[in-house]
Amino acid sequence: MIQFKALLIKEFKEAFRDKRALMVAMTMAMMAPIMIFALSKTMIKEMIETPPIYLNISGSEFAPKLIKQLKDNNILSLKNVPDSDNELWTERNLELNIPEDFAQSMLEGKVIEIILQADFSEKSLNAPIRRVKNEIRVYAQSIGAKRLIVRGIDPRILQPIKISEQDTAKPSSNAVFISMMLGLYVLMAAFMSGLSVAIDSSAGERERNVLEMLLCQPVSTVKIVSAKLCCASTISILGVILTLVLTSFSVGFVDLTKIGATFSLDAYMVFIIVLMLLPISFFASALQLFVSFQAKSFKEAQSTVSMIIMLPAMIPLALMFIDDKPKWLDWLPVSGQTLLMEELFKGGLINWAAFTGTAGVTIGLTVLLVAILSHRLKSEKVVLALS
Amino acid sequence: MIEVNNLHKSFSVAKKQQVKALNGLSFKAKDGEITGILGPNGAGKTTCLRTLYGLLKADDGSAIIDGIDVTESPLEARAKLGIFPDKFGLYERLTAYEQIDYFASIHGLQGESKHQAILSIIADLEMEELAHRKTQGFSQGQRMKVTLAQALVHKPQNFVLDEPTRGLDVMSTRVLRNFLAKYKEKGHCILFSSHVMQEVAALCDRVIIVANGKLAAEGTPQELCDLAGEPLLEDAFVKLIGSDEGVAA
Numbered sequence: 001m002i003q004f005k006a007l008l009i010k011e012f013k014e015a016f017r018d019k020r021a022l023m024v025a026m027t028m029a030m031m032a033p034i035m036i037f038a039l040s041k042t043m044i045k046e047m048i049e050t051p052p053i054y055l056n057i058s059g060s061e062f063a064p065k066l067i068k069q070l071k072d073n074n075i076l077s078l079k080n081v082p083d084s085d086n087e088l089w090t091e092r093n094l095e096l097n098i099p100e101d102f103a104q105s106m107l108e109g110k111v112i113e114i115i116l117q118a119d120f121s122e123k124s125l126n127a128p129i130r131r132v133k134n135e136i137r138v139y140a141q142s143i144g145a146k147r148l149i150v151r152g153i154d155p156r157i158l159q160p161i162k163i164s165e166q167d168t169a170k171p172s173s174n175a176v177f178i179s180m181m182l183g184l185y186v187l188m189a190a191f192m193s194g195l196s197v198a199i200d201s202s203a204g205e206r207e208r209n210v211l212e213m214l215l216c217q218p219v220s221t222v223k224i225v226s227a228k229l230c231c232a233s234t235i236s237i238l239g240v241i242l243t244l245v246l247t248s249f250s251v252g253f254v255d256l257t258k259i260g261a262t263f264s265l266d267a268y269m270v271f272i273i274v275l276m277l278l279p280i281s282f283f284a285s286a287l288q289l290f291v292s293f294q295a296k297s298f299k300e301a302q303s304t305v306s307m308i309i310m311l312p313a314m315i316p317l318a319l320m321f322i323d324d325k326p327k328w329l330d331w332l333p334v335s336g337q338t339l340l341m342e343e344l345f346k347g348g349l350i351n352w353a354a355f356t357g358t359a360g361v362t363i364g365l366t367v368l369l370v371a372i373l374s375h376r377l378k379s380e381k382v383v384l385a386l387s
Numbered sequence: 388m389i390e391v392n393n394l395h396k397s398f399s400v401a402k403k404q405q406v407k408a409l410n411g412l413s414f415k416a417k418d419g420e421i422t423g424i425l426g427p428n429g430a431g432k433t434t435c436l437r438t439l440y441g442l443l444k445a446d447d448g449s450a451i452i453d454g455i456d457v458t459e460s461p462l463e464a465r466a467k468l469g470i471f472p473d474k475f476g477l478y479e480r481l482t483a484y485e486q487i488d489y490f491a492s493i494h495g496l497q498g499e500s501k502h503q504a505i506l507s508i509i510a511d512l513e514m515e516e517l518a519h520r521k522t523q524g525f526s527q528g529q530r531m532k533v534t535l536a537q538a539l540v541h542k543p544q545n546f547v548l549d550e551p552t553r554g555l556d557v558m559s560t561r562v563l564r565n566f567l568a569k570y571k572e573k574g575h576c577i578l579f580s581s582h583v584m585q586e587v588a589a590l591c592d593r594v595i596i597v598a599n600g601k602l603a604a605e606g607t608p609q610e611l612c613d614l615a616g617e618p619l620l621e622d623a624f625v626k627l628i629g630s631d632e633g634v635a636a
Contacts, residue, residue, distance in 0.1 A: 006492030010481065017480040209476030213534075216440040216472060217493045218465035380443050 003219050007227035011201060015231050021196040025235060028192045029242035032185045033250035040178050040254045046127075050074050053128045054081040054089040059098035066098070069139045075132055092125060094118045096132070109147070178251065178263050179345030180316075183338060186243050187312035190277050191284045193239025194232040195305060198288035201228045203301035206293075221377040225289065225370050232285035240277050244270045263345075272344060276337050276355065279362035283333050284308070286369040293373060293382070330354040333362040388576050389416040389439065389545055393448035396434055396600075408434040409445070410600035416578040416593075418544070421571050423591035424580040425624060431600040432580040433473050436549050439578075440470055452545055466494065469543035471551050471579075475534045479523040483514065483533045486522060487540050494541035508536045512566065528559030535566065546570065548579035552586060564590055584621045594620075598628035 016022065056078040060067045070076075081089050095117035099105070105112045116132060118125055145155040205211045214224060248265035287308055292301035316338045319325065329335045330351075336358025344350055376382060396409040408431045416422035426432050437443045439450050441461030450457040450464075457464040478486055484505065491501050509518050514532045517525070522533060531551065539546065546567075552560050567590060571577055581587055587594055588608045596603040596611070604611055604627045608620050615623035 002495055002497050003493050006489055010478070010485075010489045013485065014478060014480045205476075208479070209474040210478055212442070212472050213470070213475060213537075215442060216465060216468075216470045217490065218462045219493050220462065 004223050004227060007219070007223060008230055011227050011231035012234075014201065015197045015235060018196075018200065021200060022235070025193045025196055025239060026242060028189050029239045029246065032182070032189065032243045033246040036178060036181055036185070036247055037250045037254060039181065040251075043177055044254070050131070052076055053094070053131060054078045054085065055132065056093065056095045057098065058095070059100060059102070062100060062102040063098045066102075066136070066139055070132070070135055073131070073135050075135060092118075092122075092128075094125070094128060094132070106143075176346070178254075179342070182247055182265075183341040183345065184313065184316050185247075186240050186273060186277060186341075187280070187316065187334065187338065188309070189239045189243040190236050190281045191309050191312045194234075194236030194281065194285045195288060195309070197235050198228070198232040198285050199292045199298065199301045199305060201231065202289050203292040203295045203298045206296075207298050215377065215382075221374040222370065225374045225377065228289055229282065229285050229366075229370060232289065233281040236281035236285055237274065237278060240281065241270075241274055244273060269344065272350065273341065276340060276359070279359045279366065280333060280337055283362045283366045283369075284312075286366045286373075290369050290373050293377065331357045331361050333358065333365060336361070388418050388453055389422075389547070389578055390451040391415075391435065391439070391448070392451070394435060394438060394445045394450065395447035396431075396438060396443060396445050407600050409438070409448075411448070412597065412601050413448075414595045414602060414605060416545075416576050418576045419571060419574045420592040421567060421577045421579070421590055423587040423594045424578065424597055425582075425584075425587055425594055426580070426597035426603075427628060428582075430597045430628075432597055433549055434600075435597070436473070436547055436578075436580060439547060440468065440472075441465060466541075467544050469538040469541070469546040471534055471538050471546070471548040473549040475530070477522040477525065477530055477533055480521060482519050482521050483525075483536070484509070484518045486533060487536045490537040491540045496541060504540050504542070505536075508540045511569075512536055512562075527554045528556060528562070531555055531559055531563065535563070539570070543575075545576045545578070548577070550580055550582065552581060552583055560586070584619075584624065588620045596624060596627050603627050 051074070053075045054077065055070075055075060057067070060077060067077075078089060095115070097115040097117070099113065102112055114136065116129070116136075118129055120129065144158075148155045148157070202211075205214070215221070244265065248270065251263055251265060288305050291304050291308060295301035295304055312334055315334045319329070319335060319338055322329075325339070330339055331354070336354060340350060340355060340358065392413050394409045394412045395407075397405045397407045399405050410431075412431065412435055414422075424432050424435070434443065438445050439452070439457060441457045441464060444458060452464045453467045455464045455467065478489070481489070487505050487508065488501070491505055496504055509515055512532045512535060514529070514536065517529055517532070522530070525533065535551075551563060555563065564586070567577055567579075571592075591608060593605065594608055594611055595605045604614060606614065611627065612618060612620055612623045615626040617623040617626060
């Protein structure tokens with residue numbers, strides 16, 4: 001116990017005295033709230049505003065009423081585009097062709113074919129195209145309805161069934177983009193914050209020739225590894241807490257009610273998330289120590305460990321594409337926590353069985369990593385690599 | 388007391404290619420004596436010492452420290468050892484005191500006895516001024532002192548040094564030499580490897596000459612000179628490790 005305490009104190013001293021590395025570790029946490037704040041601002045703006053759309057309309061003179069309807073809804077002719085947006089809308093090249101016989105066909109009750117030409121695969125055009133189509137459909141429906149009324153028929157005859165949508169999503173579910181980002185971010189923070197400490201205390205010590213001295217001492221490698229692990233994961237957890245606290249503060253400045261969403265990150269939620277990520281922090285640090293102890297130099301360790309950081313980024317992304325998630329995903333490290341956080345942010349209750357399950361599996365894997373690493377530190381290969 | 392019996396150790400360099408680093412090395416380093424290991428580069432000195440620390444496992448033979456077999460119980464054996472390793476680095480973000488404290492705790496010292504042990508080793512090495520400075524930027528001589536202090540703070544019966552004088556100036560070498568002589572007086576066993584003949588001649592009670600992973604000759608410096616029929620230890624050394632294997636055997 002004296003030994004472990006001494007090892008731990010020394011690791012903490014070294015970690016906290018390396019101010020620059022510590023700062024880098026914490027910038028990750030500092031950046032999270034700023035990013036979330038900026039991103040949600042722009043998203044809200046996109047969701048509630050209907051910016052003008054400029055269409056290259058040919059034959060507008062044949063359908064003045066339709067053009068007026070479009071104009072009332074901020075869909076304008078390309079001729080009126082202001083210079084600042086000219087290039088953008090010329091390039092987007094949305095075309096609407098109104099046939100010459102529009103008025104005649106309207107009079108005769110024929111189906112009129114209007115051509116909307118655009119690159120439908122272009123993502124940025126999705127919203128403009130949707131709005132143009134919607135306005136034209138509304139216009140057509142109103143004329144159709146009038147025709148029926150003139151003939152003494154209730155227009156509702158065309159709508160035998162009406163779907164009434166009742167949204168069971170809780171109000172906060174709408175803030176899904178914030179929670180998704182935050183979930184990803186805290187996972188990244190867990191992996192990133194302890195990174196420099198993990199590398200420094202393993203590959204760094206080897207490079208500074210202090211590891212050999214330590215391995216010659218009458219202390220078991222399990223204690224050495226555990227002390228380093230405790231130190232790195234403490235820094236990692238600090239990063240997570242800082243991310244969460246700063247985010248809960250910054251989200252307060254975003255007016256989510258504009259899009260009918262609420263998002264709150266109260267003390268209870270912060271507590272639950274930290275509790276959930278505690279095993280992940282240990283797991284991440286263990287993984288990083290494991291890799292960087294095998295590396296021959298600080299540099300090699302850095303490049304290999306940066307691969308590990310892909311883990312928290314890729315797993316949640318991959319999960320987004322799986323609709324029918326198999327049960328075992330609930331139990332794996334990273335994926336289990338991602339799914340739990342998703343539920344939590346949606347305002348749902350926590351599945352405590354999955355919570356303890358994934359924590360158990362994560363801790364189990366961490367212990368396994370520590371055991372393997374301690375064993376490997378006793379092997380001659382590591383010693384020979386010292387010189 | 389350190390005993391090495393018939394140590395064998397080989398490393399595989401490439402596929403199916405093996406290098407024999409130790410080839411049946413045996414010697415004894417007694418308490419109250421300074422034993423020097425001399426040998427050309429690559430003779431197996433560092434391999435032998437690393438086997439003593441328990442970092443490497445011998446293919447055959449045994450290393451015994453105060454009656455404890457290193458292979459069987461490495462932690463107990465290491466507790467009897469003070470080690471000054473081949474390459475020594477310092478924790479540059481810790482002060483000299485903290486560093487010595489760290490190693491003292493690893494050896495199980497605590498409380499007031501630990502504090503006293505640290506103070507006494509600092510006084511022995513006359514490094515009071517350095518004690519509370521961070522070790523970053525220490526000179527080679529100062530680094531040597533810190534390493535020496537952390538190796539000896541728990542007052543081990545046996546002290547092993549791997550080329551301790553490398554890179555040291557005359558003053559630091561003298562500090563080290565005087566310290567080792569004093570430590571020997573207290574009845575400890577000191578084993579150290581070196582390349583420097585004058586040092587070995589001046590300091591060692593017994594010299595072990597290692598070549599090609601085995602014992603080439605052993606005795607007091609004077610005995611070795613007599614054995615080789617050379618007045619200088621350096622010439623004797625060259626002769627003993629060289630072609631005159633008849634003498635060595």
